[in-house]
Amino acid sequence: MPHLANRSRLWIILSGILFATALIFVHFYLAWVCLIPLFYTLGSRKAKQVFADGILFGLVAGGLLFYWMPGVVADFTGGSMLFGIGAYLIALIFAALYFGLLLLAFAKLKPAARSGWSQALLAASLWTCGEWLLATFKGMPWFGFHTGNMLLRDLFAIQFAAFGGVLLISFFVVFVNYLAAHFIRTLQWKRLVVPVVMIFLYQLAGYGIYALFVRREAGLATKPFSVALLCENTPPDVKWDLHNGDFMAKQMLALNARMTALRPDIAVWTESAVPWTYSAEDPFVREVIRTSSPQGITHIMGINTDYKDEVVFNSAYCLQPDGKVAGRYDKRFLLALVEKPLGAYALPFLSTDGFYARAGEEALPLPTFKGKAGVLICNEATVDDAAIDLVHNGATFLVNISNDGWFSEIPYLVNQHFYNARLRAVEVRKDMAVNSNMGISGKIDASGEVEQVPASSSGYVSKILINGNNFITLYSEYKLMTIFLVAISLLYFLAKRLFSPLKNSP
DSSP: OHHHHHHHHHHHHHHHHHHHHHHHTTOHHHHTTTTHHHHHHHTTOOHHHHHHHHHHHHHHHHHHHTTTHHHHHHHHTTSOHHHHHHHHHHHHHHHHHHHHHHHHHHHHHGGGOOSHHHHHHHHHHHHHHHHHHHTTOTTOGGGOOOGGGGGTTOTTGGGGHHHHHHHHHHHHHHHHHHHHHHHHHTTOGGGGHHHHHHHHHHHHHHHHHHHHHHHHHHHHOOOOEEEEEEEOOOOTTOOOSTTTHHHHHHHHHHHHHHHHHHOOSEEEOOTTSEEEEOOTTOHHHHHHHHHHGGGTOEEEEEEEEEEETTEEEEEEEEEOTTSOEEEEEEOOSOOBTTTBOBTTBOOHHHHHTSOEEOOOOOOOOEEETTEEEEEEEGGGGGOHHHHHHHHHTTOSEEEEEEEOGGGTTOHHHHHHHHHHHHHHHHHHTOOEEEEEETSOOEEEOTTSOEEEOOOOSSOEEEEEEEOOOOOOOHHHHOTTHHHHHHHHHHHHHHHHHHHSSOOSOO
């Protein structure tokens, strides 16, 4: 029946489009329906067909999710569109194989799940396990298409991250999608009220978690202190050279003067705000300290650190009011192909004109007079381990410094960066100061509330208030709890499938 097969493909294509759209726009409502067409179709497909269905879904979703790659990689490599297209095709193939294998595993285990509820549990468990595997690619945040990310714009929906991270949120979203698809496929129309009620109860519980934490936060937080964000908003391809170096230095010093007038406790600069390696005798740094020292201001400043030859640490320095270095944090989770080679391969920009970075080894917070600052540099905002390790080492608040200039014209990537930072803040319940060159800056409260700095095309200084705390979340202590429970679920279905007399899918 070719017409039925074609209709199934149309449902899968639709689901791939909805899935990618919900991720790109962080769309709360689409999250609850985007996978229904896919799961509806799988209910009538045999295992040998499902792998091809997953390939199709991955090609459609990946084609939209990676749309930015050709242009961004071309800009990064100096206009070589060939590298951009190559990166796009590799990512597309990866996404297709990932979803193909994921859905094939579901089809193989489905005979062990007889009811719609157990099938929903199996689908959500497999999907969550797959996302956990994707999260192991810590240097490739573009593969972090977690379903739970669709809910990060909603204050109440994100609250469950403090208990199980984004994987717990993903599990619930996939479970609801599958259950709705099952009721539609089996014509149980009245039962569609069940997933609707589940979403309502999820949100209600999220509100309860938020309200309880806000009440508890009032007793846990330290006395608030002020943080000034100095954002230069300079395109990353503009270099401090003989032609414009003096002009750029004057701009930065002007920002420093504006910041000093605000008299904050701490000044936070962007990633690699000073585009050379640190030296105690650096005239620019000395001038910054000379201006702000009378006000007793501590600086957290992005400056690279020499390692050897063309290799550096991507660092953040904590400079006391007198200019002494109180501490240094070196970025630990580097971007593959960008900051470090992947095997023997790296993008040409760094392998010819630039330098490579070396990963830092210690997750040490920076000691300030207002508490310990846990620093996340750029894409480390997408890595839960980056924040959790800092909290375990005593961080009382977080700082995310970055340079989003390379993809500032891609709202999807800029927004994802900021919402991932929001996720980290809720996971560990720490206030976070976010300062991104040509990106989104502001304050993210430990509760998940956002105080965003208005967009600007020029450099600016903005002052926010931060509260430190020593609160430790369940997720911080037992990060693997969600995946452990998911693994138990999958082992149950696997055992049932292996030892069951059933041979074929129903």
